[in-house]
Amino acid sequence: LGVLLRAGFNATQALSIVQLIAQLVVGHAMWSTSVEITLVGDSAPTNVKQVERALVKWNPDRELELGIDAMIHGFEQLLASA
Numbered sequence: 001l002g003v004l005l006r007a008g009f010n011a012t013q014a015l016s017i018v019q020l021i022a023q024l025v026v027g028h029a030m031w032s033t034s035v036e037i038t039l040v041g042d043s044a045p046t047n048v049k050q051v052e053r054a055l056v057k058w059n060p061d062r063e064l065e066l067g068i069d070a071m072i073h074g075f076e077q078l079l080a081s082a
Helices: 002-007 011-034 046-057 060-080
Strands: none
Touching (some): 002 011, 011 060
């Protein structure tokens, strides 16, 4: 919290940031350790086939990093507008 307070966030914002990041990390860990990918056949709808192709490249670590980066960008905007 001290780092966030020194960066210029107020106490409520700092607590919210800690909670949001913790929820993202815990939720992502729970989801990524329990996900089961089932591939579908040629009879699947086009949108399902597109998602299936994307799953081959899906990386839970990259997804978590993207989420944290997006949150940090939002926090920067919050600080800039204060």
